[in-house]
Amino acid sequence: SQLAEENSWALSVHEGESVTVNCSYKTSITALQWYRQKSGKGPAQLILIRSNEREKRNGRLRATLDTSSQSSSLSITATRCEDTAVYFCATDAGYGSSGNKLIFGIGTLLSVKP
Template identity: 95%
Template sequence: SQLAEENPWALSVHEGESVTVNCSYKTSITALQWYRQKSGEGPAQLILIRSNEREKRNGRLRATLDTSSQSSSLSITATRCEDTAVYFCATPYGGSGNKLIFGTGTLLSVKP
C-alpha cells in the first residue's frame, strides 16, 4: 500500500481559478515535500514543509500540513495553463529519512 497518496486522481480547472490537491500519508514524518512533473520532464521540487510547520508559501503556491490527521494540501491560486502537470507529495522514510517515497500523483489540467 502507498505510504503517501494524493487525491483526487485528476482535476480540471480554467485559468485564473484556484485549486487544491490533497495528500494523506501513513507514517510519522519530519517533513513532506510537494513536486510538480510536467509532461516529458522529471519532477521538480515545489515546497518542503516540516512537521513543526502548519503552512508554507511559495509565490502562488501554499502548502499546509496537519500531522494529527496525517494530511497535507497544496493550493494554487490564479492558475495558468503552464500549471498543467502531475502533482506529487513525497515523504522521507526510513530511520535516517533517506528513502524518499512518492504518491501516485494528481493530474491537474488548466484550460484557457
C-alpha cells in the first residue's frame, strides 16, 4: 500500500538557520504536497510539486522531488519562530483511482528557537 513518511520525528534549529525535512514514499505518484500544522490548528498546504517537476519554491520554502528514489525534501531558509510547527508530506496516486485521497506521513515537529 502507498505510504508517505517523513524521515525525522523532530528537528530543532535556531532562528535564522536553515533546515530540511525529508520524506519518502513507496508507490508511483502524480503529485506530492507539503503541509504545515501549527499547534491547535488544522494542516495547511505549503507547496504542491508534481511528478514531472524537480523543484518548487514558495518564498523561503523550497521543495524537491526525486521520483527515482521516491523521496522529497522541504527546505526552509532563514527560519523564524513562527515556523515552529509539524510538517507533513502527503501523496496521492492520481485522480480518480484512489478517490482523490491523500496519504499523509506522520509528520516532523520543527522547533525554531530564538
